[in-house]
Amino acid sequence: MSDASPLEDRSSEIDNDNQFIQQLPFLDADDEDFDTVGARISFHENEWYSAHRCWGLMAGTVMRRERRQRAGTKFGNLQGFLDLPLDLILEVFGHLHPLDVYHLSQTAKALRNIVLARNARSLWKTVYERHPDVPQCPPHMSEPAWTTLIFISTVCEVVSSQIKVTITLHILHLSVHRSVESISYVLKNPPEGSDPAPFANDHIVWTFLPFSCQRGDYLPWTVSTEDQEHWYNSRDVEAMANTVARFEQDIVEGRPGAEEDFERFKDSTKEALALWHTDECIIWSNKALEDASDEHEDRSQDILHRMNERLEDLGYSDKDIFEYDLHGVPKTENVRRLTRRAWRAIRPRLEAQVTARHDERLRAEHEAFMAGRKKIIEHAYHEYKKTLQPSTWKQFPHHTELFAYDEFSDLLNLPSDFDLTVPMCSGAFEKLPGYLVQRRERQLLELVGMLPDTDISADDSLATMAHLALCTSIFTCIGCAASGDADRNHAFGWEDVSAHNWCPRDDVSPGRWLFSAVGSRVAASLARFLDLDPRQTSTTDMDQIDARFLCAKCPMEPYRGVYGRKVFTWRECVIHAIQMQSGAAHHTHSWHLLTPVTTAWIKRHEDIHPSPVEKAWSCNHCSLHVGDFVTRKDAQCHVKNIHSVNIAIENIDFFYHNTPTHEPRRPVGLAQHPSAEYRCGRCPDLGFRLFIRERLDQHLLDKHGIENPVDDEDVVKVPHILKTSTPE
Structure with a gap:
């Protein structure tokens, strides 16, 4: 069996020039010049931050741009250069940077065949020797493959597809796209709850493999210290496990020399691991990203500065340009250099945006200026009120309504170079009484005009006031209703309308009030329920009676410690009906009128x-x-x-x-389940305290020693409801 390690096997494959050529993203064009090809393979500046995980690519971008800026010349026909002797061509190329040699391999087939040929290995070694700042190629990899790994990294080695952004794991010599990153690793000490490691921590396999602490989620990348988690290439782990298993099987089967072969394999593998680049590559990548970020920031600031200058030359102020904030323009508009063509393309949009910010700024400044003048008039309004009887203050409108009157509007619209002061407002306030008289007449006509079945002459002020004083003259403030202030947007007659001065109002046109048909109808029914004629009953008459009601349509519910219903005044009944008019149970209204005794008891408990x-x-x-x-x-x-x-x-x-x-007033709750409708006959008055029957019996026993109370003598029943109205 072969004792070659899987690392050496994979290195020999990568070292094969023909296979490497097939893996590179070559171009198919034969005669493309350097500028055309460079434009096709250039890395866009607006993708820098999206590619921040490929730090080697950042470094390549910086170095490539610097050399392109220094060159400043274009190649024409390459044929004359290619006719030179090969040794001379290689000698010329030997003065280039490794990344430049890689770019030559991407420009034309003729150059690719030169720099990637097997006899061009000396060229690669020379360019790396002349650039010691670049991490040197490890012995088990070819220089072209190493250059591609540390500078380009556009091919994911897991899915074998070309992707713009991959994560370069220098210590593992692997490029992985983020979408498959999680399936490319084996964790030696996986966290609790995840899949276990394939081998125990002390297994010999781990000692033969390189590991990385370099992860895409942690920036800048960290070096491979012992106190951090170790990540292993899953393919390397599988291959090394198979190799170790074969050695161990040979030893178990007693093959001659198996143990010696295994020892030589361990020594050679650990020796090879020692030659792998570890922290050096990560430190170099971190520095490359820092340089790339600095260059990107400098270039962006230069573009911003030049855009500012051009906008200022067009007459725009620094404030308007600052308000627009040009920092995102180079990226969103894909501006890498502010050429004349680029400026012509972005200028219309920039001017439109800066003009809009200019208008917004002027509008905001004008609003702030007007707000300051309005504050002065408001202060003068307070000073003016101090000269009047305090009880008349409630008849004056909200200060915002003053701005609609001519004299005060003129003060607001004085030229901006005039400093408005409180004494300057005295002339306007001398005319305020006349404005208020007109305001009163205008409001009276508006309100009377909304009343149904009313034909009152505009000159008949007595009839107007009498009609507006009726309990059926119910109005709703549109401003308060829109703000959701349901309890304070209803006015009962002219007195409430004239004292409603807490709503801001910047005009004096009609339309502030709405007649409440529901409120008027309920007020009329309550007047009839009290045996009064709603056509003659005023709000003052209803207030003097001061009766208490229960809503017969509302269900009993817990309220303030009792189970029953809220007790309303007649005004609260009207407001309650208006608020509940959309409810299905309140399409009609019916009321319980409380007895005088219960009413007196309720009033004693009201706030x-x-x-x-x-x-x-x-x-x-x-x-x-x-x-x-x-x-x-x-x-x-x-x-x-x-x-x-x-x-x-x-x-x-x-x-x-x-x-x-x-x-608003907080109503009292009347207990109705069980009903508290008994009082003690032995305690005179007792504060009109009402009991449920069981508690009264206990009271008579505890305080008066009466075990068998007698009705109408010891126990006095107090009926709550005097009568109930017919639903309307």
Whole structure:
């Protein structure tokens, strides 16, 4: 049997020039000149980063470009050169770089036959000796094969197909495409849960094989240190295992000299492994990538600088060019050199983009400039309000509405070289009362025009106000509805509409409010339910009655610790109906009116509204709280300490102002399953505390010692529902 190792077998195959020639990606053209062929095999700059795993190819690209830049001349007809003696041709080629010799083999058949012939081995050895910075060819490989491996690496040796990007494993002398990388390795110590290694860690096979720590997922590549995972070529492992098995079989069968042959094989294989390039190739590749990246960055920066200069020559400012950010243009536009042709191709798109950024910048600067002026007018608006009675603030619009009035619009549109100040706004605010009168009349006409079955003269202000004061005059703010603020977008009559000043509005045209037909219909039914005429009942009348209702269409559910329904005011009933109008159960509406006793009990348990802790209170004697409202307690303390009012009266000394942070009242839940409809007859009043029957019996036993309570004497039943409306 032969004692040749599988490594030597594979090397001898690679060393065969004829086989190597068949493996190279040769061109079929016979007479292509160097520039034409070079253009076909050149590595595109915009593929550098996608090919960062083929570091040897990076190095080849850098060296090739440097030499092409230094050459600067073109070959014409090669026939005159090829007529020279072969020794002289080889002598000339001996002064080239190994990569240049490889490129000669890719240009024309005549040159390929010269540099890849068997008698050209001395040429390859010479060029490698003259370039000691390049990793030298190991003894078991041919120089052409080694050059292809470290510089080109376009052929995947696993699937034998030409692919642009492969991973060059220098220590294993193998080129593998990333898609088949995982099936090309054998791991000596596989992680838990993966396929086991073919041999134990101490098996002799591992000592005869080169291993790599070089993986495509880890950049830069690391050297082959002992404390890292070892990866082996799966083909080498299989071949070496077969070779070792044959030696061991010969020893077992007692073949003469088998043990000596095995020892010689081990010595020769380990000696050959010692000559393989290991960390030297990886370090060289890392340096090549660094040089290639630096060159690519320098070239890109040069292209960017030249593009900036040309755009500046066209009149574009640095700001506009910076806003566009040209860094991605060379790659996306495939610009390797900014020639006149390349500039003509990309200039229209660049100018369009830079112009768009120019317009965006000017628009943003103008918006910022206008925002600053609007802030000044807003500040002047606050100063103006300080001169007015604080209780009138709620009648003034949101500051954004001022910008639609002519005087304030003129202030906004003053020339940019004018510095707008608060005192300059005084003239506009002198005309504000007139604008507000017009605003009031415009809103009244708009609202009345939306009311159904209404024929009121525009001059009849009393009839207009009376009609808008009716409980059926329900309107919805379009702005609040669009923002999703369902609890605060409904206005009950003119008083609510005039005080609705928290919505930004930049125009004064109609269309801010919508009449709520559902709300109006429900308000009318509630008025009739209370034995009132909705055609004459105002919102004030309904507020004074202050009845409490349950929605008969809503199911009972857990709410605030009880199982029952929410208790609503009449306004909350209207809002609830509007919100639930899309539900199948609320196509019609029906209400339970609570009895006076239950209503009184409910009111004792309701939260104070408006909330005293909400920062929406203000002093009515001074302008301290304009735009900066406080809690009720703070407002009372301010009135007492600053204005010497010992007993502050709400709406006279201080008042509540609806703010953008205004929160709706939180309803009380009425227990209905089981129903809490009993009170203790032995406890006078007892805070109108209501019990379910079992708890009341326990209360009478614990507090009054009554074991057998008597109805209507010890136990007083309190009915909750006075009457129920007919569904409408």
